[in-house]
Amino acid sequence: MFQLRWVWARMEGYHGRYIFALFGSVLIAASQLMGSLITAQIMDTVFNPIQSGTPVTEQLVKTLIFWLILLVGFTLLRTSFTYGVVMTYEHCSQQLTYRLRRDLYKNMQEQDMRFYSKNRTGDLMTRLTGDMDMIRHTVCWVIRQLLECIVLFLTTTICFLIADWLFALTLLAVTPFIFLITKRFAKRIGPMYVDLRERLSQMNTGAQENISGNRVVKAFAREDYENEQFDQKNEAFKKANLAATMTWLRYSPILDALSQSLAVSVLLVGGIFLITGRISIGTFTLFNSLSWTLTNPMRMLGMHINDLQRFFASASKIIELYYARSTIITRTDATPVLGRVKGKVTFSHAGLKLDGTQVLSDIDLTINPGETVAIMGPTGSGKTSLINLIPRFFDATEGKVLVDDTPVGMMPLHDLRRSIGIATQDVFLFSDTVDGNIAYGDSTLSEEEVKRYAKMASVDFAEKLTDGFDTLIGERGTGLSGGQKQRIALARALAVRPSILILDDTTSAVDLETEKEIQNALDSLDFPCTKIFIAQRISTTKRADKIVILDGGRIVQYGTHDELKEQPGYYREVYLLQNGMTE
Numbered sequence: 118m119f120q121l122r123w124v125w126a127r128m129e130g131y132h133g134r135y136i137f138a139l140f141g142s143v144l145i146a147a148s149q150l151m152g153s154l155i156t157a158q159i160m161d162t163v164f165n166p167i168q169s170g171t172p173v174t175e176q177l178v179k180t181l182i183f184w185l186i187l188l189v190g191f192t193l194l195r196t197s198f199t200y201g202v203v204m205t206y207e208h209c210s211q212q213l214t215y216r217l218r219r220d221l222y223k224n225m226q227e228q229d230m231r232f233y234s235k236n237r238t239g240d241l242m243t244r245l246t247g248d249m250d251m252i253r254h255t256v257c258w259v260i261r262q263l264l265e266c267i268v269l270f271l272t273t274t275i276c277f278l279i280a281d282w283l284f285a286l287t288l289l290a291v292t293p294f295i296f297l298i299t300k301r302f303a304k305r306i307g308p309m310y311v312d313l314r315e316r317l318s319q320m321n322t323g324a325q326e327n328i329s330g331n332r333v334v335k336a337f338a339r340e341d342y343e344n345e346q347f348d349q350k351n352e353a354f355k356k357a358n359l360a361a362t363m364t365w366l367r368y369s370p371i372l373d374a375l376s377q378s379l380a381v382s383v384l385l386v387g388g389i390f391l392i393t394g395r396i397s398i399g400t401f402t403l404f405n406s407l408s409w410t411l412t413n414p415m416r417m418l419g420m421h422i423n424d425l426q427r428f429f430a431s432a433s434k435i436i437e438l439y440y441a442r443s444t445i446i447t448r449t450d451a452t453p454v455l456g457r458v459k460g461k462v463t464f465s466h467a468g469l470k471l472d473g474t475q476v477l478s479d480i481d482l483t484i485n486p487g488e489t490v491a492i493m494g495p496t497g498s499g500k501t502s503l504i505n506l507i508p509r510f511f512d513a514t515e516g517k518v519l520v521d522d523t524p525v526g527m528m529p530l531h532d533l534r535r536s537i538g539i540a541t542q543d544v545f546l547f548s549d550t551v552d553g554n555i556a557y558g559d560s561t562l563s564e565e566e567v568k569r570y571a572k573m574a575s576v577d578f579a580e581k582l583t584d585g586f587d588t589l590i591g592e593r594g595t596g597l598s599g600g601q602k603q604r605i606a607l608a609r610a611l612a613v614r615p616s617i618l619i620l621d622d623t624t625s626a627v628d629l630e631t632e633k634e635i636q637n638a639l640d641s642l643d644f645p646c647t648k649i650f651i652a653q654r655i656s657t658t659k660r661a662d663k664i665v666i667l668d669g670g671r672i673v674q675y676g677t678h679d680e681l682k683e684q685p686g687y688y689r690e691v692y693l694l695q696n697g698m699t700e
């Protein structure tokens with residue numbers, strides 16, 4: 118039930134309107150009886166006397182016209198009011214889901230790398246779409262229907278008790294059974310919807326991964342395998358769905374039969390009472406025409422309970438995401454960065470442990486403003502992890518990382534990251550133009566400026582694309598080569614004129630000629646910049662002021678190209694290998 122309280126709290130500013138809608142529902146449901154009450158009146162005051170032989174007088178006709186006008190007028194009024202109430206429900210629910218989506222999306226933007234490595238994209242998408250829609254559906258439909266069911270049931274009961282208490286009690290005898298069955302059903306179906314929700318998320322995740330990785334699937338001709346994998350998830354979802362539906366179907370006929378027994382009771386008991394003169398024909402008509410207002414709520418109750426259980430499962434997932442908190446946040450005592458960062462980067466006995474694995478240990482390194490430092494080392498030696506500590510993608514678990522002698526944790530996250538231009542190993546380009554991708558970090562850049570940074574990163578190929586810099590490129594830069602994508606990513610990193618430029622193997626897919634051009638451009642940037650790059654080519658690293666060799670998460674060698682190529686070790690081995698020499 119806490120889910121309902123939570124949703125209510127999120128509707129701040131709309132409480133009044135929602136209460137009006139709820140109140141409206143009560144009135145609408147209660148007023149459903151009016152039609153039948155008027156009909157009963159017509160029966161008793163007009164038709165019954167005529168049938169008993171009373172002549173049709175002007176007074177009788179007037180009475181009939183009066184009741185008919187009242188009936189039509191009331192129906193029109195009720196319809197208009199219902200329209201207003203339904204619109205209010207819609208408005209409140211749409212506003213609530215708009216807010217929730219906005220807040221959830223904002224919260225997701227603030228999450229750290231751990232969050233994204235633990236939560237699957239398909240699952241997050243399910244929360245933002247299916248789960249969110251379940252909340253909307255509950256707020257604007259399920260609650261309304263439940264309330265109308267309850268009010269309709271209660272008002273009919275009261276009305277029946279007033280009309281004839283014995284007849285009413287005979288009909289109500291089945292209700293305790295209906296409530297007991299509904300309660301049992303709710304208890305059984307609840308966990309089924311939690312399971313169903315999980316299966317849907319798994320199926321969405323599978324589909325999303327398959328779509329993203331379609332090139333790999335095709336390259337390995339694993340379409341059949343992927344189809345089979347998806348089929349398994351699809352099957353699991355179908356089974357979970359069927360299980361829930363079958364449970365509902367098992368209970369539904371019992372509820373239906375019990376509620377239908379009411380209609381029989383009305384005819385049987387009502388008939389006897391009418392013959393024995395206990396009730397009038399009007400009262401009989403009232404019971405007969407209103408018996409559906411007792412049976413309907415009983416039949417619908419199960420369905421609404423069903424929906425409510427789905428809501429609980431979805432809302433729990435949304436609440437979990439709503440309260441997910443990143444451990445990498447701006448501290449309240451962080452000091453804002455005034456002016457431009459100079460670009461000094463210091464690692465002081467820095468270490469990093471990820472999921473129990475010691476990824477980096479005892480890193481001691483100082484990079485002065487404007488220096489160029491190359492990081493090299495075997496695969497998995499911790500190169501990416503090391504540079505990830507600078508923009509706080511991860512926080513060092515031991516020691517410190519400082520920028521301009523201030524621990525990165527003491528700088529506002531936005532100020533820190535704004536000072537850094539980064540091109541990651543796994544290039545990601547947005548579905549936008551080349552121009553839009555380059556200006557991603559600074560949308561105020563003029564066309565000339567974009568072209569200038571593009572030139573620095575050798576994005577000269579863009580001019581030859583169909584629409585030049587206005588060419589749309591896909592989510593993953595479809596239609597571009599690996600090297601072209603890397604160059605756009607580099608231009609994007611340069612375009613923010615960073616104080617610290619971090620390149621993670623950014624020119625690995627670029628030919629040697631282009632790489633040389635890029636390096637020349639990087640050497641003559643028109644803004645002060647500390648350059649830290651991970652590279653495997655000696656042609657790239659030899660121009661660096663310092664070269665850091667990592668192995669097993671530790672710095673094992675440190676020096677200039679000329680120093681390291683003479684020292685036995687990893688750098689010399691790579692140097693000899695790449696120059697076609699051996700010891």
Ligand SMILES: Nc1ncnc2c1ncn2[C@@H]1O[C@H](COP(=O)(O)OP(=O)(O)OP(=O)(O)O)[C@@H](O)[C@H]1O
Binds near residue numbers: 234494502
């Ligand atoms: N989120 C994580 N959880 C646990 N271990 C991780 C995580 N990320 C990286 N590692 C481990 O940390 C080690 C260093 O990884 P890192 O990506 O920094 O290496 P690298 O030197 O950049 O490798 P490559 O040259 O292949 O890019 C690896 O053994 C990797 O398995």
